[in-house]
Amino acid sequence: MSTRIELCNTGEVAAGSALRVENGDLILAVYNLDGEFYVTDDACTHGPGSLSEGYIEDDIVECNFHGGQFNIKTGEVAAPPCMVPIKTYPTTVENGKVVIEVDG
Numbered sequence: 001m002s003t004r005i006e007l008c009n010t011g012e013v014a015a016g017s018a019l020r021v022e023n024g025d026l027i028l029a030v031y032n033l034d035g036e037f038y039v040t041d042d043a044c045t046h047g048p049g050s051l052s053e054g055y056i057e058d059d060i061v062e063c064n065f066h067g068g069q070f071n072i073k074t075g076e077v078a079a080p081p082c083m084v085p086i087k088t089y090p091t092t093v094e095n096g097k098v099v100i101e102v103d104g
């Protein structure tokens with residue numbers, strides 16, 4: 001069983017950037033990669049970094065704390081010191097809104 005959550009309007013996230021969105025217990029980063037939208041947890045798995053404040057290049061977000069990198073599409077670590085992947089969420093655009101599916 002999964003739940004749909006509307007996070008924001010697509011127009012709130014400029015291409016090549018990310019937006020921090022809070023919804024209940026979730027603190028998320030919504031990314032616009034050339035018009036395709038992706039969502040991950042906002043918290044870096046290495047420490048206090050907020051990935052929505054990181055640097056984005058192609059599919060990679062670089063944490064602005066220690067320079068660790070993640071693949072935005074898969075959540076996999078792309079560069080140390082991060083060791084643990086970030087959680088990603090199935091993301092769609094519906095009627096101009098970014099929507100994710102979460103378990104439960």
Ligand code: FES
Nearest residue numbers: 044047049063068
């Ligand atoms: S807190 Fe993100 S790389 Fe250290």
